[in-house]
Amino acid sequence: MKRSLVLIVLVLAVALTALAPVAAQDNTLRIALQQEPDTLSPIYTQMWFAGTVIDLLLAQVWWIDNAGNPVPAIAAEIPSAENGGLSEDGTVITIKLREDAVWSDGEPITAADYVFYYEMITAESNTVGSRYPWDSQVASVEAADDQTVVVTFNAPFAPWLSSLAISPLPEHVLRPVFEADGTLDTAAWNREPNVTSGPFSFVSWEAGSGMEFVRSENYFLGSAKLDGVSIQFVPDDATVVAALVAGDTDVGTFISSGDVPALRETGNINIELVPSSYNEGIFFNVGPDGHPALKDVNVRRALAMAIDRDRVNRDLNLDLVYTGASFWENTPFANPALEPYPFDKDSAAAMLDEAGWVDSNGDGTRDKDGVEMILRYITNQRQIRKDVQAIVQQDMADIGVGIEIQNFDSDIFFASYGDGGPMSTGQYDLGEYSAPTAFPDPDTSRFLCSQVPSDDNPDGGNDAYYCNPALDELFAQQAQTVDFDARVAIFHQIDQILYDEMVWLNVWYDPDLWAINNRIANTLVSGADPLWNALNWEISG
Numbered sequence: 163m164k165r166s167l168v169l170i171v172l173v174l175a176v177a178l179t180a181l182a183p184v185a186a187q188d189n190t191l192r193i194a195l196q197q198e199p200d201t202l203s204p205i206y207t208q209m210w211f212a213g214t215v216i217d218l219l220l221a222q223v224w225w226i227d228n229a230g231n232p233v234p235a236i237a238a239e240i241p242s243a244e245n246g247g248l249s250e251d252g253t254v255i256t257i258k259l260r261e262d263a264v265w266s267d268g269e270p271i272t273a274a275d276y277v278f279y280y281e282m283i284t285a286e287s288n289t290v291g292s293r294y295p296w297d298s299q300v301a302s303v304e305a306a307d308d309q310t311v312v313v314t315f316n317a318p319f320a321p322w323l324s325s326l327a328i329s330p331l332p333e334h335v336l337r338p339v340f341e342a343d344g345t346l347d348t349a350a351w352n353r354e355p356n357v358t359s360g361p362f363s364f365v366s367w368e369a370g371s372g373m374e375f376v377r378s379e380n381y382f383l384g385s386a387k388l389d390g391v392s393i394q395f396v397p398d399d400a401t402v403v404a405a406l407v408a409g410d411t412d413v414g415t416f417i418s419s420g421d422v423p424a425l426r427e428t429g430n431i432n433i434e435l436v437p438s439s440y441n442e443g444i445f446f447n448v449g450p451d452g453h454p455a456l457k458d459v460n461v462r463r464a465l466a467m468a469i470d471r472d473r474v475n476r477d478l479n480l481d482l483v484y485t486g487a488s489f490w491e492n493t494p495f496a497n498p499a500l501e502p503y504p505f506d507k508d509s510a511a512a513m514l515d516e517a518g519w520v521d522s523n524g525d526g527t528r529d530k531d532g533v534e535m536i537l538r539y540i541t542n543q544r545q546i547r548k549d550v551q552a553i554v555q556q557d558m559a560d561i562g563v564g565i566e567i568q569n570f571d572s573d574i575f576f577a578s579y580g581d582g583g584p585m586s587t588g589q590y591d592l593g594e595y596s597a598p599t600a601f602p603d604p605d606t607s608r609f610l611c612s613q614v615p616s617d618d619n620p621d622g623g624n625d626a627y628y629c630n631p632a633l634d635e636l637f638a639q640q641a642q643t644v645d646f647d648a649r650v651a652i653f654h655q656i657d658q659i660l661y662d663e664m665v666w667l668n669v670w671y672d673p674d675l676w677a678i679n680n681r682i683a684n685t686l687v688s689g690a691d692p693l694w695n696a697l698n699w700e701i702s703g
Contacts, residue, residue: 189389189701191682193413194402196544197572198370198395203352204329205283208291208623209576210440210598214415217693218375218391219358220329221383223257223276226690228436230602232323233694235383236263236271236330236359238309240323252318252644253301255326257311263382265332266358271382273305275330282331287345289580292623294607295325299641317642320649321605324690332357361386361697371395387684387700397571399545406431406677412701414677415692418546419479425677435482436674438689439601441491444469444554444594444667449614449627451588455519455535462664464513465592466503468561469554473505475670478549486668488657489597494650495604497657502668511561521562528562536564537591540584542575547594550669554592565592579615585625586615593625596672601690604653605641609660610634628665 199212202219223237232240238258241247247256263271280303282288284296296303301314313326335357339349346352355364361381365374372394377386394411396402403421405411407428417425417433425431446452446462455461471485487503488496514520519528519535528535539554541547548569555565570584575595577583585593599606607613611634613624633656640652660666674692678685683702686695693699 191388191391191413191699191701192411193391193393193415194396194405194411195393196395196397196399196402196416197542197576199373200573200576201352202355202364202367203331203346203349205279205288205290205331205346206352209572210596211572214692215373215393216329217360217691218362218696219355219360219364221263221359221361221381222327222329222691222694223259224327225694226324226327226602226688227694228686228688230688230690232327234260236260253315255313255315255322256306257313257326259309259311260382261309263359264380265334266363266378266380268380269332269334269357270308271330271359272308273311274308275333276311276328277303277305278333278337279328279331282336282340282346285340285345287347289345289347289578290621291578292607292613292621294610294613294623295319295321295605295641298612299325318644319641320644321600321603321641324600324603324605329359332359362388362391365390381697383697386697388696391696397543403677406679409679412679412682415674416544417675417677418544419482419675420546422480422482422675430680432678432680432685434674434676434678434685434687436676436687436689436692437492438672438674439490439493439599439604440596440672440674440689441486441489442594442596442669442672443489444592444669445585445597445626446665446667447588447591447593447625447627448665449588452627453535453537453591454533455517455530455537456591458517459663460513461517461519463503464510464517464561465558465563466664466667467506467513468510468563469557469667469669470505471502471667471669474550474553478546478553479670483670483672486671487661488668489606489660489666490599490604490653490657491668491671492673493604495653495657497654497661499654500657500661503664507557507561514561514563526562527564534564535562536566538568538589539565539592539594540568540570540575540590541594542572543569550594578620579622580620586622588615588625588627594669597666607637609665610637626665628663630659630663633659 195211197211199215201207221235224232224234227233238260241255283290299319301316304312306312362375363378367373376390402414406414446456485502487500490496519530521528551567558565579586611629613622615622636656640649643649683700684698688694
């Protein structure tokens, strides 16, 4: 619940211990992250923390800036119909690369590196984070010459601006590894990228502790103002806040709203709420390993009505965020007709009775056909999520539903199907985290039938195990619809189906919350590429 400044100071000793390795130089930025990245290779992760760190090391073809606009990096310009980069029928995108773009070892960054990225993310021997849209929407990726990439889609693909803004891979470094091993899954470069393309170079990664980076002396866009960046992994929110208050770290991310008053009291911390596509939500596992009760949509709706989400946002988030109804909350793509499911325990109990889940044996828990209604509710170790679990457990007990709480370290919780992650493998009933889209584009593959994980499809990202062919058709339509208003209308239909089917429950609209010491200047944080502007961050005092 709400933490006071006194409590935060009391845990300062813990903070100092956890952050002891951060004896940073005066011109080194210190960042505390609650979750340790799973990799530093862009093809192997869909994790926000990993992607944010990768921004330091690997330049993208173009960034999405803090205003939501594309900014060329490796690309010489943003493709458009006017400059010949976008074909008349919308199926061919031609990307012109800068001639002076180089890797940190001085080798040129060429179209072949972009093509290599495509080859590696679609290679079946690589267990990547997700192949979408490269495997389903893209017909070919070719190098017309050293500075020209030509991407051909099977049909017009509206989200191309977000999807094609990748960080190319160094072919000259990784092609020999792939040819020798038949995969990049075990490449040392994934954790120790010795050749990079961004403003900083890799120094070290100590598992469970932190990472160190130094300014790259060969970044083609110029020299960073910082000497380096020191990242510490601090899974406890209170410890991160205490370190910020004490000045032992400069930047904290995903700070809980309940901690904002104490941080503002210091007078030294700027709080930035950055619009993004993240919404904190609870996924209902409707797959074969989920609880049988969850196969019934009316049960899922009843559970949604049994959770006092407004209490969560009042008591835990201090009303700095709000209870939403949409996966696309606070964007034009959210269906304006949708209202959050009301908190109504009496109606929820009646719906469960009607569905046949009653307490037939008098043990206090509903059951049906000999199966007790006890649900596995999982998330990672973030304190605010643990607090939400406690509230949900209380609310569910009031209507005779048992909740077994499980918490995992983030590297386990977010692990892929191939690595046995509990979400990916469906070993849960309720699973909570913030899930993004291809922000600022609304596209997502999260609810597609083709993305349900399996032994034959280990890279699938649909961890609700929900498959609806009608929804698939609408997602296919929106992807091919370039008219904005028409695309919005399709998303409103998609939103209605997800709302009615209740496979995902919005707990709160979740803008990225950054806490940054006011001695750090030029921090233009983006909801799409948070550290796109790291080249210009500087310590001013």
